[in-house]
Amino acid sequence: MLKLFSTFLRVNLQIALAYRVDTLVNILLNLMWLGWELLSLGIIFSNTEALGGWGVWELIALLGVFRLVNTLMAAVIWPATERFNASVRDGSLDYLLLQPANSLFQVSFARTVVWRVWDLTLGLVLLVVGLNRSGYAPGLIELVGFAALLASGLLVIYSLWVVLVAATFWFTKFDNNVTILQALLDTGRYPATIYPPWLRMIVTFLIPIALATTVPLQALRGDLAVWQVLLFLAVGVGAFFLAYRVWRAGVRRYSGASS
Amino acid sequence: MLHIYRRLWAVNWAEQWQYRANLLMYLLYWLVSPIIYLVVWTTVANSQGDVKGLTANDFVTYYLVLLVVDQLTSDITLHVLASKIQDGTLSGELLKPIHPILTNTLMNNLAFKALIFIVFLPVWLVLVLLFQPDFSAVTWQNILLALPTCAIGFGINFLLGATITSLAFWTTRVYSLHEFYYALAVLFSGQFVPLVLMPPVVQQIAQFLPFQLMIYFPVQLVLGLLPPDAILRNFALGLMWLTIAYGLFNLVWRRGVRRFSAVGA
Numbered sequence: 001m002l003k004l005f006s007t008f009l010r011v012n013l014q015i016a017l018a019y020r021v022d023t024l025v026n027i028l029l030n031l032m033w034l035g036w037e038l039l040s041l042g043i044i045f046s047n048t049e050a051l052g053g054w055g056v057w058e059l060i061a062l063l064g065v066f067r068l069v070n071t072l073m074a075a076v077i078w079p080a081t082e083r084f085n086a087s088v089r090d091g092s093l094d095y096l097l098l099q100p101a102n103s104l105f106q107v108s109f110a111r112t113v114v115w116r117v118w119d120l121t122l123g124l125v126l127l128v129v130g131l132n133r134s135g136y137a138p139g140l141i142e143l144v145g146f147a148a149l150l151a152s153g154l155l156v157i158y159s160l161w162v163v164l165v166a167a168t169f170w171f172t173k174f175d176n177n178v179t180i181l182q183a184l185l186d187t188g189r190y191p192a193t194i195y196p197p198w199l200r201m202i203v204t205f206l207i208p209i210a211l212a213t214t215v216p217l218q219a220l221r222g223d224l225a226v227w228q229v230l231l232f233l234a235v236g237v238g239a240f241f242l243a244y245r246v247w248r249a250g251v252r253r254y255s256g257a258s259s
Numbered sequence: 260m261l262h263i264y265r266r267l268w269a270v271n272w273a274e275q276w277q278y279r280a281n282l283l284m285y286l287l288y289w290l291v292s293p294i295i296y297l298v299v300w301t302t303v304a305n306s307q308g309d310v311k312g313l314t315a316n317d318f319v320t321y322y323l324v325l326l327v328v329d330q331l332t333s334d335i336t337l338h339v340l341a342s343k344i345q346d347g348t349l350s351g352e353l354l355k356p357i358h359p360i361l362t363n364t365l366m367n368n369l370a371f372k373a374l375i376f377i378v379f380l381p382v383w384l385v386l387v388l389l390f391q392p393d394f395s396a397v398t399w400q401n402i403l404l405a406l407p408t409c410a411i412g413f414g415i416n417f418l419l420g421a422t423i424t425s426l427a428f429w430t431t432r433v434y435s436l437h438e439f440y441y442a443l444a445v446l447f448s449g450q451f452v453p454l455v456l457m458p459p460v461v462q463q464i465a466q467f468l469p470f471q472l473m474i475y476f477p478v479q480l481v482l483g484l485l486p487p488d489a490i491l492r493n494f495a496l497g498l499m500w501l502t503i504a505y506g507l508f509n510l511v512w513r514r515g516v517r518r519f520s521a522v523g524a
């Protein structure tokens with residue numbers, strides 16, 4: 001599987017290098033948006049000391065985490081969705097299913113946007129600087145907890161995506177399947193605790209963007225009890241388990257548009 | 260001519276109606292940011308009473324009116340037209356004895372808007388119930404006055420959008436260019452926050468640019484926050500930008516079409 005993954009990566013790197021100028025333009029646009037994000041935080045915090053109890057550096061750390069989540073979306077999930085929807089419609093998914101490797105793995109990682117690694121790096125830098133300047137000195141256990149919660153949050157979002165695209169096996173015309181995920185993603189830029197209850201419910205339980213953005217940082221802030229951390233971790237594993245079952249059922253139901 | 264517009268309206272309405280599920284998703288996508296900003300700024304205002312004199316209610320009314328204005332002045336030309344230029348299907352439209360953009364694309368935009376509003380109005384009413392704004396400062400006169408400003412704002416946005424899209428005759432990177440245009444709009448239109456809270460430099464520049472005519476000016480007008488001379492000045496500015504945008508579009512379009520036929524697409 002690792003070998004397959006590295007082959008996928010090499011192919012995608014070649015694609016990115018074939019369109020060098022586009023890659024450069026994309027990175028510049030990305031930097032421009034980063035500038036805007038920082039400016040908008042600057043505007044908010046020139047008018048207040050704290051947003052729902054979070055200081056400016058904490059929000060910069062949150063922005064870093066948000067960018068990690070966004071990387072997962074932009075580098076893996078959006079390109080994979082586009083290809084997948086098209087391949088169910090025209091039946092070319094047949095060829096993929098015939099391959100002797102896991103179908104979900106292939107669908108997810110065959111086409112990734114490599115330059116987004118840049119975004120990943122930026123996100124990590126923002127996270128580290130933000131945490132540092134807000135005066136955190138997290139110990140090893142806290143860091144492991146944070147990483148585990150982040151991974152579990154990402155896993156929940158990924159699982160939701162799997163269910164949404166697997167729905168295409170039942171409803172072929174459902175090619176808006178990920179828009180809802182895309183739409184609510186932006187809520188991850190700010191702590192979910194400031195949202196009114198109905199919106200907080202949506203981004204925590206229904207389209208759980210907050211699980212990967214706000215929740216891990218809350219653990220570092222010490223806002224969460226141990227049982228809550230364990231619960232969130234269990235939710236991550238459970239979600240993926242369920243999603244994988246749905247995917248398998250969908251593949252079994254798929255009859256191929258060409259055959 | 261009116262007859263042509265009526266036919267094109269019917270065609271584009273039917274076309275957009277086919278994609279009504281997409282409309283719903285688009286609506287959802289576009290609603291989220293203003294609501295986030297609304298929540299962010301009301302949180303700040305509530306925690307300290309006001310933000311430079313703006314109360315929580317000022318922010319709620321600002322963003323709720325903004326949602327309507329933004330929908331009225333928004334433009335989808337890039338998504339309708341760029342692919343037609345790139346894959347050559349524009350040829351068919353160029354054969355017709357009418358301007359394809361100022362008729363067909365314009366009507367497509369308007370049909371899209373009309374359909375969106377059918378879905379959007381109930382959603383907007385739900386938001387009004389959720390956020391309980393106090394709209395007592397809004398008068399009918401102001402709303403009536405704001406309608407032509409929204410039309411001007413849409414006109415400018417449509418023509419500038421069409422100008423950028425027409426660059427597809429030369430480059431494949433119109434989407435990136437449009438993203439840059441959109442970033443300018445985010446910065447200067449008042450979409451993120453009422454412009455009075457922006458850094459002074461941004462405010463200084465914004466008052467000469469067309470972007471605030473698409474959001475900030477109509478919203479402020481509806482909320483009754485503008486003195487008569489500011490209204491007049493912005494009307495004049497709007498007409499000026501409309502002329503500039505039209506001139507710019509004509510220039511780029513004419514040259515682009517000539518180039519288009521030259522490569523024989």
